[in-house]
Amino acid sequence: MANVQLLTSWALLTGITIEPGVAVRSTGDTGLGVVYDGPGIAATDGEPSPFITVPADMIINSENIQRMARSQPRLAALLATAIDAYEPMPGEDAAAESRPLLDREIICRFLVYSMHDFKADKHQHEQQGNIFRQFLAFYPREGVLTPTTWTEPERLLLAATSIFRAVDAKRNKLESEFLAFEKVFSRVYPGESMTLHEYLLADFYISSRAMEMPSSTDRKVGLVPLVDFANHRAHVETNCKYEYLADGSIALVSVGRAVAAGDELVISYGDDKGAGEMLFSYGFVPAIETDDGFVADGALKLRIVPELEEDRAKEYLLGKPAVLEIRQDGASRTVEWTCDYLWLAIVGRRDGLELELVELVTGEDELRLSYNGRVVDTRAERWLDGLKQQMHDRTDTVADRTIGMWPVYYVRACVRVLELIEHTLEVPRVESDECRPAVVAVAEQCIAIETKVLRQAQATVRSQMETMYEAHRADIEWYMKHA
Template sequence: MSDQDPASEVSVTGPPPAASSDAGYEKKGVNTDSALLTLWASLHGITISDGILIAPATDTDVDAGLGLFSAPSHSIPKVVIDVPKSLILSASTVKTLALTYGKLAKLLWPGDTGSLAADEDHGQSVLSSREVIIRFFLWALYSGDDAATYYGPYLSLLPDPRSFAMKPPIFWSPEQVAKCAGTSLYIPLAAKQRRLSAEYSKFVDDWQIISDREIQLEDYLRAEYLFTSRVMELPAGAEMELAVVPVIDFANHSRKFSARFEVTQESVQLVSVEQQPQTEDEGQRKDVESNEITISYGPEKGTSEILFTYGFILPVDDYDGKEHVRMRITLGDETVQLLYGRPALVDIRLGPDSTDELDWECDYLWLLCAGAEDGFSVRQTVQHDGVVELEAKIGEDTKVVVQPGAGNGVASGNQVVQSLRTFLQQRQGMQEIYELRRLVLLQEAVSQWLELLAAGELEQLQIADREEEEEDKSKLVDLAEDDDSAETQPLNIQTPKSDVSAIDNAIEILRQREERAFSLLEQHIQSRQAELLDSPAVQAFLAEQQTA
């Protein structure tokens, strides 16, 4: 903050005059909660520039909670907020904090006296960075430990998604998750719910060591949501670490963003992009009509990813007329999938609804479109210590060794793909052949996706029929039990009107957008295949294959 006294700084945190509603704060007064947060920030070395307001984000259709705003009389400064690294919530800082606070230490190292060295002693029971931060949130929010009040003003303003008009997907019931069948959301969401349920069971056993208070599954899901919706990836030496940055994390996301975060030697800063040269990710930024300061979702996140992470659907207008759909493909044998080192995704980029504009990318398909006759082979070996290695041979000169699951596995997989791609593109007269092969493989994947969507739609109809049948039965039972009402009022049974919930709406929008993407991609594949089959190079290759 500036050199003004704390009281004058607190007065800056009143509501943004440009907000479209007075809901959630007193129009003429200071928001006492955000004022306390601002005072807490000042006392702990967080610098908030003059004219930066922390107030409810009321001019949005989603549950955005608090947001960061610039006062109308102030231009957005170069450095909006500066947070010392000592206040950042990462696995390393939380573990260091736990050395001072016994209950937190017992939660991170159950059965141990609380030591950073205990991580190695626990072997595979070591918590992930994500779990460490989640357990910090749960300790700070629910333990009743006096030490947790250190972050009290910040924690008290964190949202509870259970109060949202539409709960995030991790809170959805099994029936609601089932309605996602066929979409790109279904498999990762079902898998995440299973993982969180298993984590929660393990957590409860450890929690009982430090507190008698019962923690429900939805409390654990809240902590998970706080982490996933606020986490940043920050450099930590030669590696990257996951972290939540207090106060900066109140900046809401937008495709028309006005700020980004930067890391200095001593702090993390929220910096206006208007003061910085634009990168490719920042090229989407438009003139912001609102005075809210927002950050980017990240490059090319589509409907499914935003719904999965943040719990809402963005209007098409927020995509600048474009949509990004990512779908997982399971083509290829296990060896090739291990070589790739990560889930294989097709990235589909669509133009506005009024056009058939489309582009796609899937580097994994390069591993499937070539074989030994093209100079590409993969050999699996088991070392004397039991470590499995994959040796990819490309041409006569290039060999890449990959250890599946190792820390450099993804990087090695990328190296294989890039080396193979360069090698194949240099083969004279074969580029169109490899493109055709990739299109044939992609067509197979698209056919599978469309079948899954159709099956999911059928399942949705069956679920809706069962729900309607149960509702009719329930109404009949209520009428039969209410004899007095039946005698004095005419029997009036009506077919229930369609009452589509926010969740059902979100799933339907996702389904429609993905169906459009797949249909357009299928048309693109068929059109491009026809062009390639007419090309002299492909015809000559096919003729050669027939005579071989």
């Protein structure tokens, strides 16, 4: 890695403001971080104090990259279009279509272009005009990184985690993007060759460092030099935050807590993110475990893969993936679970829920949902809440006995949640001698934390189910016997 003291010189030359006493330097296991060596700052409720301010034109985002490309024809050619292969119809040859690059793809291609070690002198000379190349030399290029950069045996270590499918899907997507970009790259720079690792590294930088740009209606992101070296702590331990300024600049500022000389300036990457999500996005696993062993780890998300056509249709109506989300509150020692999809999955025609494919006057097909003979407007806001309320109020007459159906539905939901948790816990751990020790360690850490969270959730859901069952035992058993 380049001499970190050069970062300050680079910042001054590019208009980035670093306040006296603020420095970027090694912080041990977390790599580089932002440290305050100035006089102590007392806790205050007043205006936040800036530590680093990055002007708008020094943010690595698609707008600035495309502005640079106007004077660099080869860079412009790299950013022209993406080629997506698509499945041909029977009898057709394999086909592809062009489309504009996504915001993330623009940044990804620019990072590869900026970091690539060109062989030809003319290409090296071209890179000298890239103001960000010197800064990007300080980004890590080896180590644990994120799982999409791992080898196949290393990725298999995550088989027992909540992110295994997501890592596999993203890796496949990145490999597809790389193959398309590799063709463009070799055409623009004959004789040069880029590697998959370069592309995976670029995506790692975006995943772990990019932040959403202010006033962005389409969720554009950017890398904010120096500010993006601020490391993560739980929200209660942070002493800094990002702030968007009126002129488009982005600053690392204090949050009112006292800062002593020698303190590291830290931010929260999101306390609602669980161990798996942190590893997936940032490449490390934080953990908050209380003295009594309770793990408060943000949200653990388990993907549910609908197998039946009817269940896939229900997922389609939701407009989002079927996910069981488990949250833990360290203060109250409580566990909560939510899963919108589940409330559709546990009911069917016998319960009054119908799915129908209807042809509209326009000739298009529409998937229509009805409950108790009434059409549910799935385009309405919070329509699922309305459906759940109807389920809560529903009664059914079974063998001359009228019973409330909500306890039956609730127990069904609990059973499905417990089945998913138990299935996840039963996934065997994978071991391999081909894996780096540091990767093995972080994978095992993720598995250990998620296992504790799942055990906590398992006990909570089982208790909730038993409480509901005991309170409505007569009706539930009658329904189970006669329905």
